[in-house]
Amino acid sequence: MTEPKKDVIRRTDAEAIRLAKTLIRAARFGALAVIEPGTGAPLASRVGVATDIDGAPLILISMLSAHTAALIADPRCSLLLGEPGKGDPLAHPRISLACRAQRLERGSADQIRAERRYLNRNPKAKLYAGLGDFSFFRLEPERASLNGGFGKAYLLDRDDFISGGGLVEELAESEQSALDHMNADHRDAIALYARHFGRAAGGGWIAIGFDADGMDLATPDATCRIFFPHPLQTARDLRSVLVEMARTGRAAEQER
Numbered sequence: 001m002t003e004p005k006k007d008v009i010r011r012t013d014a015e016a017i018r019l020a021k022t023l024i025r026a027a028r029f030g031a032l033a034v035i036e037p038g039t040g041a042p043l044a045s046r047v048g049v050a051t052d053i054d055g056a057p058l059i060l061i062s063m064l065s066a067h068t069a070a071l072i073a074d075p076r077c078s079l080l081l082g083e084p085g086k087g088d089p090l091a092h093p094r095i096s097l098a099c100r101a102q103r104l105e106r107g108s109a110d111q112i113r114a115e116r117r118y119l120n121r122n123p124k125a126k127l128y129a130g131l132g133d134f135s136f137f138r139l140e141p142e143r144a145s146l147n148g149g150f151g152k153a154y155l156l157d158r159d160d161f162i163s164g165g166g167l168v169e170e171l172a173e174s175e176q177s178a179l180d181h182m183n184a185d186h187r188d189a190i191a192l193y194a195r196h197f198g199r200a201a202g203g204g205w206i207a208i209g210f211d212a213d214g215m216d217l218a219t220p221d222a223t224c225r226i227f228f229p230h231p232l233q234t235a236r237d238l239r240s241v242l243v244e245m246a247r248t249g250r251a252a253e254q255e256r
Contacts, residue, residue: 009153016154018227020146020161023082023095025051025209025216026225028121031080032059034070043070049081050114050121053172053211054163057081057097057139058114060125064133071101071137079139093148099139111136113172120179120208121218163212170235175210178238182207189246190217196249198224210238 010016027049036043045067050058057079061068071077082094104111114136119126128134141162146154182190183206190207194200194217202219209216214227228241229248 008151009155012154012156012160016146016148017156017160019093019148020095020144020154020156021055021213021227022225023093023146024055024057024097024161025211025214026223027051027057027081027083028223030057032067033078033080034067035074035076036066036070037073043067048118048122048125049079050118051209051211051216052114052117052138053175053209054168055161055211056141057099058118059137059139060118060122060129060134061137062128062133063135068135072103075101077101077139091149093146093152095147096145097139097141098143098145099141102138102140104136104138106135110138114138116176117209121216121223167212167232167234171210171212171232171238174235174238178210179207182242186246189242192246192249192253193217193226194224196252197226197245200224 029046030049031044032047033042033044035041043066045065047059047061047067052058061071063069077099079097079099080094081097082092084092104114115129118136119129141158143158144156144161146156148154187206190205191203193215194205198217200217200222202222204219205217205224206219207215208218208223212232214225217224217226229245230241232238232241
């Protein structure tokens, strides 16, 4: 008698969702898979990535690239995120997002926000972001497959890792001023967030993004995802949460 197959997909829990959000928010690049026009064959290439405030991936690609023509012909695509570390690359977590690509109209509110957030994450892209043959695309996730390492497979719905509601737009209006203020006047607090909450080594960290769940920090060579102790309810909560985290971090370091 044949034994029934064991289900290899685990139940999606809070830990899996947190890992998925971390992989998406912390990514600096990914492997984009598209459908080649004419042949229907898969075509994969590496792209720089950032995220919109709600967590959807953003890419900046040339209209001269084969993958751009493929997305315009058929917006279905997949984005693989997750950087390998030491040892077996298959032992490190990664996430594959099934998406539909949306080209953002130049000068629209969505495009302006995408450009701002993308360049905060990828400042070197300023060299070509304004060129006429480059466009920003937002990848609208429909579902995701998360592999947290050997034996840790999960299937996620869009709502598991994409934020919604009016808070997204509310944060979009005030985010850049908050980033500019923190980077200009509170670099000591940012360094503390990186050390205490992010367990990140080195210095030179700056804040590059705020969202309802947390913040993204970066140096020229690394990124660090930090979650708030509790999600924001309004954009006005951001200041008090940052103050609370700085107080907690300083108190912990003084006790050592």
